[in-house]
Amino acid sequence: MSKLQNAIVGGVRRVLGQVPAGWLPGGTPDPLIQRRVSLGTQQPRIDGPDKVRGGARFAAEVPMDGLLYTALVHATIARGRIAELDTGAAEAAPGVALVMTHRNAPKLAVPPPIGMTSMKAAGNNILPIMQDPEIRWNGQTVALILAESQEEADHAATLVQVRYETERARTRFEEAKADARTPDSILIEKNRLLKGNAEAALTAAAHRTDAVYRTPWYNHNPIEPHAATVLWKDGRLIVHDATQMLNGTAGSLAKVFGLKDDQVHVSSPFVGGGFGGKALWDHQILAAAAAKLAKRPVRIVLRRSSMYRLIGGRAETEQRVALAADARGKLTALLHHGYSVKPLHSVCDEQYGLTGRSLYACESFDIVQHHLDLDVVANTFMRGPGEAVGTFAIESAIDELAHDIGMDPVALRLRNLPDRDPVSGAPHSQSDPAKAWQMGADQFGWNRWERRSTRREGEWRLGLGCATGTFPYARMPGMSVRITVDDEGRATVASAAHEMGMGTATVQRQHAADRLGLPLERVDVRIGDTSLPFATMAGGSSQTASLGAAITAASSKLAGELVRLAGNDTPLAGLRANDLEFAEGGLRCVGDPSRQESFASILRRAGRRQISVEGESSAPLEMLKFAMHSTSAIFCELRVSEATGEVRVTRLVGAFDCGRILNPKTAASQFRGGMIMGLGMALTEETLLDPRNGRIMSASLTDYHVPVHLDLPEIDVLWTDIPDPRAPMGARGIGEIGITGVAAAVANAVFNATGKRVRDLPITLDKLL
Amino acid sequence: MTPFSYRVATSTTEALAAAPDSSERFLGGGTNLVDLLRQNVEQADALVDVSRLPASIDETEDGGLWVGAAVRNTALAADPRIGARYPMLSRALLSGASAQIRNMATVGGNLLQRTRCAYFYDVPGARCNKRVSGAGCDAIGGFTRYHAILGASEQCAATHPSDMCVALMALDTVVHLDDGNEKRRLPLSEFYRLPGNTPHFETELRTGELVTGIQIPSCRAAVNSTYRKVRDRSSYAFALVSVAAAMRVENGVIADIRLALGGVAPRPWRAAKAEAALAGRAPSQEAFRNAADAELADARALGGNAFKIPLARSTIAAVLGELAGDAA
Numbered sequence A: 001m002s003k004l005q006n007a008i009v010g011g012v013r014r015v016l017g018q019v020p021a022g023w024l025p026g027g028t029p030d031p032l033i034q035r036r037v038s039l040g041t042q043q044p045r046i047d048g049p050d051k052v053r054g055g056a057r058f059a060a061e062v063p064m065d066g067l068l069y070t071a072l073v074h075a076t077i078a079r080g081r082i083a084e085l086d087t088g089a090a091e092a093a094p095g096v097a098l099v100m101t102h103r104n105a106p107k108l109a110v111p112p113p114i115g116m117t118s119m120k121a122a123g124n125n126i127l128p129i130m131q132d133p134e135i136r137w138n139g140q141t142v143a144l145i146l147a148e149s150q151e152e153a154d155h156a157a158t159l160v161q162v163r164y165e166t167e168r169a170r171t172r173f174e175e176a177k178a179d180a181r182t183p184d185s186i187l188i189e190k191n192r193l194l195k196g197n198a199e200a201a202l203t204a205a206a207h208r209t210d211a212v213y214r215t216p217w218y219n220h221n222p223i224e225p226h227a228a229t230v231l232w233k234d235g236r237l238i239v240h241d242a243t244q245m246l247n248g249t250a251g252s253l254a255k256v257f258g259l260k261d262d263q264v265h266v267s268s269p270f271v272g273g274g275f276g277g278k279a280l281w282d283h284q285i286l287a288a289a290a291a292k293l294a295k296r297p298v299r300i301v302l303r304r305s306s307m308y309r310l311i312g313g314r315a316e317t318e319q320r321v322a323l324a325a326d327a328r329g330k331l332t333a334l335l336h337h338g339y340s341v342k343p344l345h346s347v348c349d350e351q352y353g354l355t356g357r358s359l360y361a362c363e364s365f366d367i368v369q370h371h372l373d374l375d376v377v378a379n380t381f382m383r384g385p386g387e388a389v390g391t392f393a394i395e396s397a398i399d400e401l402a403h404d405i406g407m408d409p410v411a412l413r414l415r416n417l418p419d420r421d422p423v424s425g426a427p428h429s430q431s432d433p434a435k436a437w438q439m440g441a442d443q444f445g446w447n448r449w450e451r452r453s454t455r456r457e458g459e460w461r462l463g464l465g466c467a468t469g470t471f472p473y474a475r476m477p478g479m480s481v482r483i484t485v486d487d488e489g490r491a492t493v494a495s496a497a498h499e500m501g502m503g504t505a506t507v508q509r510q511h512a513a514d515r516l517g518l519p520l521e522r523v524d525v526r527i528g529d530t531s532l533p534f535a536t537m538a539g540g541s542s543q544t545a546s547l548g549a550a551i552t553a554a555s556s557k558l559a560g561e562l563v564r565l566a567g568n569d570t571p572l573a574g575l576r577a578n579d580l581e582f583a584e585g586g587l588r589c590v591g592d593p594s595r596q597e598s599f600a601s602i603l604r605r606a607g608r609r610q611i612s613v614e615g616e617s618s619a620p621l622e623m624l625k626f627a628m629h630s631t632s633a634i635f636c637e638l639r640v641s642e643a644t645g646e647v648r649v650t651r652l653v654g655a656f657d658c659g660r661i662l663n664p665k666t667a668a669s670q671f672r673g674g675m676i677m678g679l680g681m682a683l684t685e686e687t688l689l690d691p692r693n694g695r696i697m698s699a700s701l702t703d704y705h706v707p708v709h710l711d712l713p714e715i716d717v718l719w720t721d722i723p724d725p726r727a728p729m730g731a732r733g734i735g736e737i738g739i740t741g742v743a744a745a746v747a748n749a750v751f752n753a754t755g756k757r758v759r760d761l762p763i764t765l766d767k768l769l
Numbered sequence B: 001m002t003p004f005s006y007r008v009a010t011s012t013t014e015a016l017a018a019a020p021d022s023s024e025r026f027l028g029g030g031t032n033l034v035d036l037l038r039q040n041v042e043q044a045d046a047l048v049d050v051s052r053l054p055a056s057i058d059e060t061e062d063g064g065l066w067v068g069a070a071v072r073n074t075a076l077a078a079d080p081r082i083g084a085r086y087p088m089l090s091r092a093l094l095s096g097a098s099a100q101i102r103n104m105a106t107v108g109g110n111l112l113q114r115t116r117c118a119y120f121y122d123v124p125g126a127r128c129n130k131r132v133s134g135a136g137c138d139a140i141g142g143f144t145r146y147h148a149i150l151g152a153s154e155q156c157a158a159t160h161p162s163d164m165c166v167a168l169m170a171l172d173t174v175v176h177l178d179d180g181n182e183k184r185r186l187p188l189s190e191f192y193r194l195p196g197n198t199p200h201f202e203t204e205l206r207t208g209e210l211v212t213g214i215q216i217p218s219c220r221a222a223v224n225s226t227y228r229k230v231r232d233r234s235s236y237a238f239a240l241v242s243v244a245a246a247m248r249v250e251n252g253v254i255a256d257i258r259l260a261l262g263g264v265a266p267r268p269w270r271a272a273k274a275e276a277a278l279a280g281r282a283p284s285q286e287a288f289r290n291a292a293d294a295e296l297a298d299a300r301a302l303g304g305n306a307f308k309i310p311l312a313r314s315t316i317a318a319v320l321g322e323l324a325g326d327a328a
Ligand SMILES: Cc1cc2nc3c(=O)[nH]c(=O)nc-3n(C[C@H](O)[C@H](O)[C@H](O)COP(=O)(O)OP(=O)(O)OC[C@H]3O[C@@H](n4cnc5c(N)ncnc54)[C@H](O)[C@@H]3O)c2cc1C
Pocket: A702, B025, B026, B027, B028, B029, B030, B031, B032, B033, B034, B035, B050, B069, B070, B095, B096, B097, B098, B101, B104, B105, B106, B107, B108, B109, B110, B111, B112, B113, B161, B162, B163, B164, B209, B210, B211, B212, B236, B237, B238, B239
């Protein structure tokens, strides 16, 4: 975002400040908040049976005649160029159809970056792909093999000989600080926030903490590896992909290959986990380029190790947090400065600098973040980007402050809850963290907490800790859906939206059923393909709200179209869309249930089999007028071995204030899954970059430790379920908040157990010996 | 992976009946070898599957047990005689890998599994003296969290990753070998080599020689034995430090002590110095710590693995304390 964009966003905010709330979309709360039938009930995922039976077809499983398989050769230096490249043996190996390198790859444009402005862009790693002999990071693809079988391709890949001319590479976080960049904005917020005089407040404070917190590079490890099955047909590019940005991928591939948008078709009905990592990376482009050269369909499935080399992760950060408080624990200053890795060819900010702007009321703020350029694969978004690492730093610092003051850390947080946005002064759309804290504390039994735990069992010291989690509400403009109603009274909702296992189709089916006054069984949802109406990404926890707004918009259009179609020969004659509501499989007059007609009857009388309308999520002005954040209270109980430093988490409770919960079953999975990911972040996960050559040395699930079942404690999730009157269905997104706050809660519990404050993640046992 | 031929042997004779100059490799459960072949760390053009050789667990005359090389890790761990007489062995087995892998893995393969050093696995990104003799070692100076503090050399500090073998080492296990011409027996302590200048030689196994089984001597102390594995997550991770120990206390002094360490050396490490320091002494935390210090006096850290020295020390003390129970 440029300075100009900052100014525009700021300007819009100022104007909106004077507009009455009722003028805004969502100004009148969504009537479905009051009138829920299926929403709010526990519904199993409609994709479940297919997945259990193996019927769901993932990108790497699409059958195709004449398919060629892919293997990649990755660079082993971080910077320099290819001096010699011998592909002879590989080309001569059995089954090999083609070896693609920079010498024969087709001309490819650089992919357009994921952005806030274009929804047709999904690029992460904005560099030329196989266009020259330059090496820009260790792991870059230098050759691609196409062969008749996966095994033959893998074998041939081992025969490619490469010699490099090595240049000095930037691989060290510490050294890169000298050239740190300070961007004007982070996402759409101004980067630098100065409010009041934080420095003076820190100097004068009765209580103060000031410390540096570090979080490592984390890699994406969805269970389904990145994969695509690619086909060129009559000048069109058809991609069966695993993506959370269907239209973004299609639009980007069109740019890369110089095609029109409608010449690219991307299909991705099921995605085996995305978390921010499944957008456009080099592999889809390479597969499409190779398919073009070979004139045959191509399948690419990244090996786990290739996922580490080609797919970026959560950027490494170093964050300084200084807090000042008066004698009663009122915050007077919040300083949050930091560095994170963001190479020049990278798109995604790691926006930890936004975390501290909404959590606490505070007299002064001093916030800024800097970017470091390294010769590594581009970083990207990963569940709770910004907040996941930002809450680790801030919520550890809050705990340190509470300890210093001698206060219960829950009480310290409650004392500083803001009653409006602490920076802009905007009112909250809905916010009740106090209730979340209360619910969580009761469930967890926080009353057992002591300032320094004295409990132990044998060699194990027991500790309790807590932290706040947070994630902003987002709704994307431009998300669209088509609703089709047929003369049997069935409705189909269609959109190029994404199912990564979270329950998109399940929940929107509930939504559409309630919105259209239909029983669940009469609604179908079709998603996951660019032949369907344009959809924005599944990211920023925005998909549910965005689809919600699109379905709402489409349904009012539908009402209008239906009443027009109904003509004069109907009990609805003379009514306008505003006077109508959906009920009992049709439309009826608000306040006069006797004036009613079913969809089937309207359509049959008009001689129509069906009617279709499209609707689109409007500009999300509610986000500018209101402070819209979800929060959570996370509680952790754990034990630390005095002999070995091992940490065993024995209990985790999360209480969430996220607006209305639409389906307790899918919601609980999102929260719990996020919290489990948070445990990995806290205790075991870490990408190891060897600074000598920029090589990732943890490129396997043996070396990169995600939590296993035995690492997981009882996890309780609760929610306030208070509707947000400014959000469609009263619901804010819930996909990401689960991970936030967990690492701090763990670190705080470790401190409570041992008296040791670990400020760099992950908290491995060597740090506790 | 290079294409290879495959045949199944159902007897030792069949297994050893390879063509004279063939480069045939034995395949157990394949849980290690197949990965190594797929990642091009090792190459083979002929495999002979020895996982279907007789897989029995039999009593020996001296009251010990003989275990066929093809016995699966799961079967060995579940054998009631192992559980009763050598609890540390079943615990060691069950702390390794996952249930699925243990169902496949054989005793022979487990003995001969190769190190998990990430540089060893990184073909072609890293140099490794184990893979290519004399190529150099990128691990030293790199990430060494999993590397050896005992018995390493300038050429290699990779650790032996097995859990089972740590318990077997403490139990004075003997390996039975057969190359078709000669049947040999080697104590496990002589079976494994230290890396020195030839880290690519890991054992005394000759080319084409088959492990036919192992013999675990009777050991009264082992009734009171255990295995503790310290790792980066609760399960499904290799040991940072592990301790196999057995102790028999008589008349207030340690009459028999067996102690071996995993995760700290290029081979399963028998802690002979610690054993010597404890034999005949009264069990106490102080004695345990002194014994650990005696063993670790020669320990050398590479940077990333420095924590293993205090970790090994306190884990040894904790395990011995547990075995001594009220006696300490
Ligand atoms: C994900 C994962 C996690 C693991 N975690 C652990 C762990 O925590 N702890 C642990 O101890 N182990 C662990 N392992 C390793 C596992 O124990 C070994 O892979 C297994 O024991 C090897 O046995 P196998 O029969 O499958 O051997 P194979 O892979 O078949 O063979 C291994 C080697 O032994 C040779 N060989 C096999 N049988 C004979 C024979 N009879 N005579 C001569 N040579 C023979 C082969 O030629 C080969 O060189 C893990 C493995 C994996 C894949």
